[in-house]
Amino acid sequence: MRIEWLLALRFLKEGRAQTFFMLGGVTMGVGVIVFLTALITGLQRSIIDKTLGTQAHVVMRMPDDEARRIIKPDSVRTVSANIERRAQRLSSILQWQQVMRELEKRTEVTAVSPLVAGPSFAIRGNATKSVALMGIDQEKYTRIVPMASFMKEGEFRISANDAAVGTDLARELGVTLGDKIRLQTADGRSETITVAGIFDVGIRDLNRRWVFITLRSAQNLLDLVGGVSSIDVTVRELFKAEVIGQQLARQTGLTAESWMKTNAQLMVGLKSQSASSYMIQFFVIISVAFGITSVLVVSVIQKSREVGILRAMGCSRRRIRNIFLLQGGLVGLVGSLLGSGLGTLLVTFFASTAKNPDGTPIFPVVLEPGMFLIAAGVATVTGILAAAAPAVRAAKLDPVVAIRNV
C-alpha cells in the first residue's frame, strides 16, 4: 500500500468521532439521493408505461400536401372540390409495404405495424354507437401494444370474422363473446363481425371506441383499398423517439409524430419533476461537502504537529496534500457504499409498507445498479473536492511552527 494511503487510512481511523460524523453525513446524503432517485425513476417509469401501454412511440402519416396531390391526380376539378374531398377522405400511405421494409431495416426501430384507422358506427339491435375502426395486422400490432395482456374475456384473435371490442362498448351494446355486431360507415359500407375478445386497456374512452378488425376489412369499410392510414413504430430508446422520428420522416417523406410530442404536457411534467429532484440532490451534495470540509479543517489543525514531523522526515508538500485529499475521497467512497445500503433499505421498506388494497406498491420504486455506481462516483469526487481547501492548508503548514509549539 502506498504511504499516502497508509497515512490517510490511519489518520481516519485515529480521528474516530470526526470520521464517524463525516461518514454519517455522506451515508445519509447518499441514502436520501438513492431513495429519491429510486422513487422518482419508479414513478416516472410507471407513468410512461401507462401512457405508452396503448401507444406507439412514433406514428408515421402522410403529410397534408401529399394527400392532396394523391387525391388530385387526373382531375382538373376545382380546388374547392379538392379541399372538400380531403376533409372527408382519409389520407392513405400507398407504398406502405415498401416503407415498412425500410423502417424495419433500421437498428433503432424495434417494431413496425400498419394501421387502417377511421370512424364508423357499431350497430346491434336498436343500439348504435360511434366507434373507431382499428384495422391491424394482429401479429405486428401486438408487438407494439400488448393487447393480449389487456383481455378481460376471450382472446385477442383478429380474423375475417373475429374482432375485439372494449369492455365499455360491449356493455353499451349489450354484447358478449360470440355475439355479432354490424359495422357501418357514413358512406354506407358495412360488414358484420363476431366478438372474439373483450379488452380493458385502462382508458375509458378507448374501451368505448376501439374496435379491432383485420387490415383488409378496415380497408374495405374505409375505402382505402391497398393503403394504410398510418404506420406505428416503436424504438429501442424511448427518449430518442422524437429524434428518430424526424430521421424516419426525412427518410420516407412521411410525417412522424413521436409520443413525446403527443404527450407534450406529460413531458413537461416529467422534466420539471426531474429538475426539482436534481436540485434537491445538488443541495444535499453541497451540504455533505460542507460537512466534510469543516471536519477536515479542524482535523488539519489538530494534525499540524504530525504534518510538521512528516515534513521534517522528508515528506513533500504534495504528499501532505494528497493524504488529506485521500481522506476526503475515502470518506466519500465508503459513505456512498453505506448510503447505498441505507437507501436500498429505505426503498425496500417504503415499497413494502405503502401498498394499494390489492397488494401492489403505491410507489413503484426502481433501483438501478447504474445509480449506485454514479452515487459512488459523485460521492468520491465530492469528498475529494470538499477536502481540497483543508488539504491545501495542510500542505502550506510551516513545519517549524508545528515543531516549536508543542
Added chain:
Amino acid sequence: MSDMNNILQLSDVRKVYGNDGITTEVLHGIDLTLQRGEFTALIGPSGSGKSTLLNIIGLLEQPTSGVIRVQGQETGTLADEELTRLRGRSIGFVFQFHHLIPAFTALENVMMPLMLEAGRPTPQQRERATALLTRVGLADRLDFKPAKLSGGQQQRVAIARALAADPPLILADEPTGNLDTAAADEIFKLLYEVNQESGTTFLIITHDPRLAHRCRRVVELVDGRIVG
C-alpha cells in the same frame, strides 16, 4: 582537512524575524563547519538562537542570508521539493518532545522515513526498523503506540527513527530536556554509542553542562553569535 569530510558548512548565516515594522535579528552571521563523525554540543542561554540555528541547518527554515552546504551541496538555490528530498536523505531529527506520530506503532514510526523515501512499506524496512529498535533496547516494544511508552522509551524510538534512513547528520534539540537525570544519562550514552559505532555526525543542543562536557566539541551561542 578535505571538503569531502565537511558534512555541513555554514558561512555568514543571518536570520531576521519579522518583515514590516519591528524586526529582530536572531542570528548575526554564523560560520560553522561540522566534520564527518563529529559529536558536537551546541550550548547557550535560552533565547540565544540555538533552535533557530538547528532548524536552519535542518533545512526546515530558510536563513535571511548566508550560505549553507550539506555534504558540499549548496541549498540556497534548491526548490522546496528538492530541499525536502535532501532533508529526508541527509538529516535525522531528534526533538525535545520526541514528536512521534501517535497513530503509528514504535516500529511504524521508525519505518516512516524509509516509507516516505520508498513510497511504500517493505519487509526490508521492517527488518531495519526492528534491528534499530533492538539496538536502542526496545525489542519488546515494537508494536506499542507512543502513548504506551515512557518518555525515555519514546526518545529511544525517536533516535531509532532518526537513524533509520542512515543520514550522515543527526540534529537533536534538547533530546534529554524532558527526561529525569537517569533517563537523560542513558539517552546521551546511546547517542554517543551510535556516533562511535556508525560514525554519524551529531549536533546536540543541550542545557545540561554535565552532558556538554562529555562531548568532544562544544559550540557556544550567545545572542546569536558563536562565542566559543
